[in-house]
Amino acid sequence: MENLSGIILAKSIELLEKASLCDRCLGRFFARLGFSLTNKVRGESLKTLLCMKSSILIERGAEEEGLRILSLLARTGFKPAVEHLAKLGIEPPTITPCEVCRGILDNELRVLVDKALEMLSSYEYTTFLVGCKVPGAIVEKEDSLRSLVGVEWSESIKREINREAGTIIASKTGKNASFQNPDLLVVLNFHDMSVDVKSSPIFIYGRYRKLVRGIPQSKWICPKCRGLGCEECGGSGKKYPTSVEELVTEPILQAFRGVKAKFHGAGREDIDVRVLGPGRPFVVEVVEPRVRSVDLEELQEVMNDRSRGLVEVEGLTYTDRSMIGLLKLSAKVKEKTYYAVVKASSPVPLDKLKELEAFFSGTTIRQRTPIRVLHRRADKLRLKKVYEVKVEPLDSDKFKALIRCQGGLYIKELVNGDNGRTTPSFQEYLGVDLQVLELDVIDVQE
Ligand SMILES: [Zn+2]
Ligand SMILES: [Zn+2]
Incomplete structure (x- = not known):
């Protein structure tokens, strides 16, 4: 059997020859030995044992080696070694501060x-x-x-x-x-x-209803001044005075006393589209919150009070980051239901509308990125399914359509055909020009 404690002591001497070490720094080289010990205790113990060893060496005539070890210890400021040398009438070496930590540990x-x-x-x-x-x-x-x-x-x-x-x-x-x-x-x-x-950030899940048209989903920076504030935007830096994003995130940000809040919606709607029914799911990420436990029911009341008549939220719950990805993913595929009020350039016979219902229910639509969003979205072809269409005439040239479809289908273009970029379309099928007067999202599945 090797002399294990001898190895530890020999290594300690070697270390002290190379550098002056405080108790903690010497002990830290042996940190994985022993349990429930501090490095300071390890270091002190090693130095104590070395003092004892030098006593034996001096007693047995190996005086030179004994004194050498004592001065190595005294150099680190280890008191028993300093005092032992003094007792032997030897001037102790000057104390060198720990060459590893330089005292920062204390x-x-x-x-x-x-x-x-x-x-x-x-x-x-x-x-x-x-x-x-x-x-x-x-x-x-x-x-x-x-x-x-x-x-x-x-x-x-x-x-x-x-x-x-x-x-x-x-x-x-x-x-x-x-x-x-x-x-x-x-x-x-x-x-x-x-x-x-x-x-670490906090994530809040909820659903919002947008009760009026004319509010964008996200904060819309003034294109003229890019948010700096100009005459056009009345110094606000925004194109529209408010947005779903602002109405939802601001009270949350205040309650959690965060640095900023990011809004993630399950898909988005145009500024002139309302969101009704159970609402659209969203997640708000609060960055750097100072407060972590807020009564979400109370917060919900505050939010709905403040944005009364514009936006309503419900079902606020705590969630985690993974929910953002799930929302984005589900927004692309999960079912959505819309109500559209459509105006035709000339009267459309009722039986033709009934045929349209049957034709579009269960049809796959080929849709290229709409011209109106091409400036911010890549031009690509989507294949999206329409599950169900229900039509209700309002006038000879006006009808209301309930459209249940796969997420990610652009509804205005499904109606007007977007110059042939969406096919088949209601306009193409009916052979008259169509225009969407009103559009509401009435259900967003998760
Ligand atoms: Zn140290
Ligand atoms: Zn501006």
Whole structure:
């Protein structure tokens, strides 16, 4: 059997020959040995054992080696070694501060943790995780010692800092350090002695109804000034005074005290289209929230009060990021139902309308990107299914159509044919010019 404790002590001496090390930094080279020990205790113990070893060496006549070990220890400021040398009448060497951590584990760490604690007090959270940025010279010094001496039981200084800081913060705040989706990430920066706190986003799911026409789904920047504010937009920087996005996100952002909020809808509707029925699903992502638990029922009331008559929300619940992808995906394929009021250039006989119902129910539509959105969407061909059409005449040249179809089909173009870019179309089938007067989304499936 190898002399294992002898190996540990020999490695310790080798390390101390290469650099002056504080208790924690010496102990950290053996961090994986023993359980429920701190590196400081490991380092102190090793230094204590080395003091004892040098006593035996001196007693047994190997005085030179004993004194050499004592001065290596005294150089690190280890008191028993300094005092032992003094007792033997030998001038101890000058103390060299730890050449790995340069004292940051004691001094700077405290300062940064205090700073972090102060910043954390303005957040609502239950879990956190500490990370750190440490000057490269410190990490390099530690790495080079590790490889020179060949110690395989060490951990990195960053790990020690993160753990130490995490332990202090947990004990002072009563919150839990957590690696899995922590509410807050606290980064201690030893380069410039700053602390950065990042709170993880919050996701709120809901459905909205747009009760009036004339409100765009997303905030529409003034094309003239690009949001800076000009005469045209009355200094607002916006083309329209409000939007579904603003009406929905602003109260949420305020409640969670976030930096910004992103709106993700399950598909979108034109400015002149209402959304009725159960409404369109959406997810709001609150970036950098300070508050994490808001009563969503109360929030919903506040939102509906503020945007009364324009937009209504319901079913607010907490969700996660994966919901955004699901919404985008489902918007492309899941069923949607519309009501369109259509005007014809000349009267359309009732039996022809009945034939249209039958023809379009179950038909696949070939649709190229509509001309009106070509400036912001790539030109491509879509194949979308119409499941059902129900027509109700309003006048000899006006009718209402209920259209149940696959998500992603442009309805105005299904009606007017978009110069042949959508086929078949109601206009093509009836042989008269058609115009959509009104359009409402009445159901969006999830
Ligand atoms: Zn150190
Ligand atoms: Zn403007």
